[in-house]
Amino acid sequence: MKKNITIGIDARMWGDKQTGIGRYVSSLSEEFFKQAPENNFVLFMRDIKYLDKYAHYKNIRSVKVNERWYSFGEQITLPAHFLNKNLDVLFVPHFNVPLIWRGKFVTTIHDVTPLFFPGHLQKASSIRSRAFRTVFSSALKRAQHIIAVSSYTRDQVIKNFGRSSSDKISVIYEGISDLNDKNITENILLAHRIKSGITKPFIFFVGVWRPHKNITGLLEAFALIKKRFGDKYLLVLGGEEDPRYPEIRSTWERLGLENDIVRPGFIPDNELPLWYKTSAAVVIPSFVEGFGLVGLEAIKYGSFVAASSGGATPEVLKGAAAYFDPQDPANMAQVIAGVLQSEEEQVRQKEEADKVISLYSWEKSAAQTLNILRKAASGQ
DSSP states (O other), X not given: OOSSOEEEEEOTTOSTTOOHHHHHHHHHHHHHHHHOTTSEEEEEESOGGGGGGGTTOTTEEEEEOOOOTTSHHHHHTHHHHHTTSOOSEEEESSSOOXXXXXXXXXXXXXXXXXXXXXXXXHHHOHXXXXXXXXXXXXXXXXXXXXXXXXXXXXXXXXXXXXGXXXXXXXXXXXXXXXXXXXXXXXXHHHHHHHHHTOOSOEEEEESOOSGGGOHHHHHHHHHHHHHHHTTSOEEEEESOOOTTOTHHHHXXXXXXXXXXXXXXXXXXXXXXXXXXXXXXXXXXXXXXXXXXXXXXXXXXXXXXXXXXXXXXXHHHHGGGSEEEOTTXXXXXXXXXXXXXXXXXXXXXXXXXXXXXXTTOOHHHHHHHHHHHHHHHHTTO
């Protein structure tokens, strides 16, 4: 196998308001740079400023690209940027590999959520819906290797797209990021509470406001908690409200919860630990999660967690959370209340959290991924 190889990385999702996939590619890339100084890395980025802090690495270069993910440009013009870069292998951290790209590549599948919860554009266009399945299927067929972020995701890929790709799928778990490098003191937490204007214990959700996250179900459950405990708790919905999904707002208006909900908008990574640490409980109400990074972050920063039994969350968090049926708001409310009120449950979660946290690291994830990339570069 050629030792000194050139690895291309589709890093377009790396950014300030990065999604979970953006976190994935930035965290892995940082570890790649440390672990593989003998290799060269070419990162294709919409904003190359994010590589400024890595300027001391001499084996990294960036290529500025403008194509957004899920766009026609991604399929038509993006592959031209990959040409003539002497890439031995391209790492695409999502399913959206350009159909016309014929070089060697490894792709990561995070979930198959669009099959069951199509996005706004997919719903509006049958062409886009067919395009998703075409691009997804093509990536599975053409990839040198496929990484799934959980056994649940691997099994869903095989179930919905056939067993033909099963022999080249490896499960590599994500890591847990250090979101804030400061010593978070009680004074800092007090300042955060004052700044946020929160004077009550609160239940915390953070994520995109889309149907598969089941925020409407969380609102129904919170209404039951309010009925049981009165005005004791607030609900904090972190993340940007998406006007394409007005049912979330209409649900809290119907339930009369306007004065019980705090909406801080997008929360930067370095502020997330403050919200985790000051929360009474973190809730993950999703119908499906391909991995469930929020849960790991929450337990790392000392939160108690109530989570959906759907998707990969139980696989990843194991005993460090209490689980509910995401289809049943009453069950969700009951489990959340147990996390809020039961000291025995809180002690149990703390004990289990330490065991779970030790299982995940970006260092380990990157080492396993690099091994696959090297093999793919040599045609294995």
